[in-house]
Amino acid sequence: MKILVQKFGGTSVDRHEHRILAARKVIKAKEAGFQPVVVVSAIGRSGAPYATDTLIKFLKDIDPQVPPAARELDMMMACGEIISTAVFAHTLQTLGYKAIALSGGQAGIITDREFGNARIQEIRPQYILRLLEQGYIPVVCGFQGITEPSDEYEHGAITTLGRGGSDTTGSALGVALHAVAVEIYTDVDGVKTADPDLVKNARTIPVCTYEEVAEIAHQGAKVVHPRAAEIAMDHNIPLWVKSTFSDSPGTRIAGEDAPEAVRRRLTGITHTGKIVYIRLEIENAEHKSQVENEVYRMMAQAGVNIYLVTFSPTALSFAVPRNLYPVARDLLDGMVVPVGHEKPDAEGKIATYYIFKFSEGLDLAYRVQRPLLKTVEKHIHVVDVPASVIENCTMVSVIASDHRRVPGVMATIYETLTNAEIAIHQIADSEMSISCLVPEGDVERAVRLLHERLFEQ
Amino acid sequence: MSEPVSETRTPNVSFERERGVYATQVTRDVAHAVVSVGDDALRSSRILQLFRILAEANIPIFLIKMHRSAVTFAMAGADVARAEAALASAGLKAKTRHDLAIVAVRASSMRDLSGIMVAIADALYSVGARLYGTGDSHNSVQCLIDGERVQAAIQALCQKFHLEGQAAEEASLKTEGAA
Numbered sequence: 248m249k250i251l252v253q254k255f256g257g258t259s260v261d262r263h264e265h266r267i268l269a270a271r272k273v274i275k276a277k278e279a280g281f282q283p284v285v286v287v288s289a290i291g292r293s294g295a296p297y298a299t300d301t302l303i304k305f306l307k308d309i310d311p312q313v314p315p316a317a318r319e320l321d322m323m324m325a326c327g328e329i330i331s332t333a334v335f336a337h338t339l340q341t342l343g344y345k346a347i348a349l350s351g352g353q354a355g356i357i358t359d360r361e362f363g364n365a366r367i368q369e370i371r372p373q374y375i376l377r378l379l380e381q382g383y384i385p386v387v388c389g390f391q392g393i394t395e396p397s398d399e400y401e402h403g404a405i406t407t408l409g410r411g412g413s414d415t416t417g418s419a420l421g422v423a424l425h426a427v428a429v430e431i432y433t434d435v436d437g438v439k440t441a442d443p444d445l446v447k448n449a450r451t452i453p454v455c456t457y458e459e460v461a462e463i464a465h466q467g468a469k470v471v472h473p474r475a476a477e478i479a480m481d482h483n484i485p486l487w488v489k490s491t492f493s494d495s496p497g498t499r500i501a502g503e504d505a506p507e508a509v510r511r512r513l514t515g516i517t518h519t520g521k522i523v524y525i526r527l528e529i530e531n532a533e534h535k536s537q538v539e540n541e542v543y544r545m546m547a548q549a550g551v552n553i554y555l556v557t558f559s560p561t562a563l564s565f566a567v568p569r570n571l572y573p574v575a576r577d578l579l580d581g582m583v584v585p586v587g588h589e590k591p592d593a594e595g596k597i598a599t600y601y602i603f604k605f606s607e608g609l610d611l612a613y614r615v616q617r618p619l620l621k622t623v624e625k626h627i628h629v630v631d632v633p634a635s636v637i638e639n640c641t642m643v644s645v646i647a648s649d650h651r652r653v654p655g656v657m658a659t660i661y662e663t664l665t666n667a668e669i670a671i672h673q674i675a676d677s678e679m680s681i682s683c684l685v686p687e688g689d690v691e692r693a694v695r696l697l698h699e700r701l702f703e704q
Numbered sequence: 705m706s707e708p709v710s711e712t713r714t715p716n717v718s719f720e721r722e723r724g725v726y727a728t729q730v731t732r733d734v735a736h737a738v739v740s741v742g743d744d745a746l747r748s749s750r751i752l753q754l755f756r757i758l759a760e761a762n763i764p765i766f767l768i769k770m771h772r773s774a775v776t777f778a779m780a781g782a783d784v785a786r787a788e789a790a791l792a793s794a795g796l797k798a799k800t801r802h803d804l805a806i807v808a809v810r811a812s813s814m815r816d817l818s819g820i821m822v823a824i825a826d827a828l829y830s831v832g833a834r835l836y837g838t839g840d841s842h843n844s845v846q847c848l849i850d851g852e853r854v855q856a857a858i859q860a861l862c863q864k865f866h867l868e869g870q871a872a873e874e875a876s877l878k879t880e881g882a883a
Binding site for chain 2: 422461546547671678680
């Protein structure tokens, strides 16, 4: 049985004409001798009547002061895909094909109990396989599963898989069904060298590796979710990214050892994130690591993820997502980190208290806390840790396989951006990419210039 | 219509990677450099000069970080002498530190996780492994530490992230042709 998993995103199923185009892709596969298994997302994107965001809002609007329980929120969100699946299966039926709509649970997708961000633990594919044998086209809800059915506890609670959940469903079903390939249909005709809305000369990449596409996706391109790419990579399932609206061949994503995979040096330019960059001046190098650790600990306890961490002998810098910046600032402003001395120092002081200061000390917590410490200054050093903040940043990334073995990549990027007077606040690199933190207002120019320099010359 | 089949079960397949840290990796024989670039109007052109000189000398650099008056970066230990000579010939002052290693911890969607940095810092601090630099990406945090502390650091990290018994992957820094 040549099973082909075909996943259609929200824009592929948002209107009748689009659903017909999507259905034609399924029928074409069926007529070519494949056994298609369809996965669909909710109809439309944010604002559409059955889109996931709309459904969440419906529940939250009941009383904005009372957040919905995660279990009920998942049940609500799952409705979007259920509606979409029934509509798509019926569309196929009207075109003369035997199709059947399946929820995640009916398709045998078993997850853990982490509502809102569940992980697939197991897929029991027997029912789908039987349907295929009987000539049906199963149409499966993306983004959802159920917990392990239990007579004692609950006969399978509906869960959702979090961001990129429908792509994840597609990849996981591909693995469970031993599919010949998984096709992710979207509104662009493959993985591009840059966002085509910003760069008109962006090219479709015919073949790229799982690692490249995972990196591209993580760095902001919305072609395929990295979780789906990771599943396909770990189980070596061929993945395609194609357009519902064209017959372009799309991008084939394969392992590095696949004969047609090209280990290219430069894959694309991406941009992502609304970021705030914070720099803390810590004068005493001897105590710096202890103070840093407390900053990390405080951020972790508040659920603020930090990245682009940079050390210097007298400073600690890091980035936080802009939506979490108020939390980070509230936490840090006026925060006191006490560091005890092993023995009294030359001035007879037994400890140093570090107090964090934003806005030249004008913020409330510092203004309240600092005078309180006056009383202990006879015995303890009190040291200000001034914070400087760069708001409104974003990251522009060059996806460059193996750049750590290739000299000159950074020089080219730096020269391109600084010649255009685009400030680079910080740099981060991994094995697969180099990212620059730039002002948000310059991001489009930065992407275009880097694409021109690296892909068009 | 068929009746659902519920009796037969497929063997468990691990579809997704575990949440959190799932592996560690070591890259040995790494050096770290601090190059002074000043904080005046010529800072930017000095940084560009620095990158160009190293590119022309065929020396890849990574874990690049920009500070107020300096740029720091890592490179393969084998490239240090050439880098020092190239930078000195351009009048750039570099302080280098040898015999370091990059210890990386890997996790899915690292930037969506909070608390990774404090866990790593705690683990490294507990074995006296000083951090000379860090880098982070969507799936890893890389820490530059003394080469002689690698074994203890890996042990501490594995304990912290419940990876006991799992060996660290080894990575290399073999240089290829210029970009």
